[in-house]
Amino acid sequence: MGLFDKLAGWLGLKKKEVHVLCLGLDNSGKTTIINKLKPSNAQTQDIVPTIGFSIEKFKTSSLSFTVFDMSGQGRYRNLWEHYYKEGQAIIFVIDSSDKLRMVVAKEELDTLLNHPDIKHRRLPILFFANKMDLRDAISSVKVSQLLSLENIKDKPWHICASDALKGEGLQEGVDWLQDQITQSDSSNEDMRDK
Ligand SMILES: Nc1nc2c(ncn2[C@@H]2O[C@H](COP(=O)(O)OP(=O)(O)OP(=O)(O)O)[C@@H](O)[C@H]2O)c(=O)[nH]1
Ligand SMILES: [Mg+2]
Known part of the structure; x- marks a missing residue:
């Protein structure tokens, strides 16, 4: 880190950087979501299925997010785990209208939660029950039941339609994600102060 970056950090001018993994089945809307979170002049108009993964950035009031937008296609899902160590938070996207593949989404989520690089870490997980505009979309409560989210006890999680x-x-x-990350920072600082 250069001197300018250090100074900016001390002065509170530089936002804290957070690495987020964006996961979920293909066609669930991951890239569309990340694209919408970018400033309007950085948004792209045509979104195509992701090949492998792509690295995207967006900012909130206090954080600077670097997102690993992973492809959800079956043949690329084995790439996900190589980035688990890197991730400080997860965004997991579900196509709420894809009832047939809800069980596949659950399998992928369970595999993720049981992975050694994830299992014992208190990573916040934000679920998007996406595509709520579609007529056959099920509610976020139903999505959360089908994915058994109530069984996640050791990580903060939240689902948004x-x-x-x-x-x-x-x-x-x-x-919500920003609050989780900033709260866990301040509780870590409290621990260090003790
Ligand atoms: N109706 C509707 N369509 C959506 C929504 N979000 C995304 N889509 C569409 O769903 C399709 C897939 O979106 P992507 O963002 O490419 O999905 P992805 O999860 O990144 O897919 P992969 O990169 O293949 O893993 C595109 O045609 C999007 O326009 C939504 O909320 N509602
Ligand atoms: Mg994509």
């Missing part, structure tokens, strides 16, 4: 095309529900989710 979203429509990534209109950008609805995204801000609420990201505000």
Whole structure:
């Protein structure tokens, strides 16, 4: 880190950097969500299925997020685990209208939660029950039941209903994530002070 960066950090001018993994099945809307969180002049108009992964950035009032937007296609899902150590938070996206593959989404989530690089860490997980605009979408409560989210006891989690095309529900989710990360920072500082 250069002297300028250090100074900016001390003066509170530089936002804390957080690495986030964006996971979920293909076609759930991960890239669309991340794109909508970027400033409007950095947003792209045509979103195509992600190949492998892509690294994206967006900022909130106090944090600077670097997102690993992973492809959800079956053949690329084995890439996810290589980034688990790197991730400080997870955004997990579900297509709420894809009832047929809800069981596949649950399998991928369970595999993630049981992975040694994730299992014993208190990472915040933000779920987006996406595509709420579609007529056959199920509610976020139903999504959370089908994924058995109530069984996640050792990590803070939150589910938001979203429509990534209109950008609805995204801000609420990201505000929650920011609160979780800043709270855990201040509790770590409290621990160090003791
Ligand atoms: N109706 C509707 N369509 C959406 C929504 N979010 C995303 N889509 C559409 O769903 C399709 C897939 O979106 P992507 O963002 O590419 O999905 P992804 O999860 O990144 O897919 P992979 O990169 O293949 O893993 C695109 O046609 C999007 O326009 C939503 O909230 N509602
Ligand atoms: Mg994508």
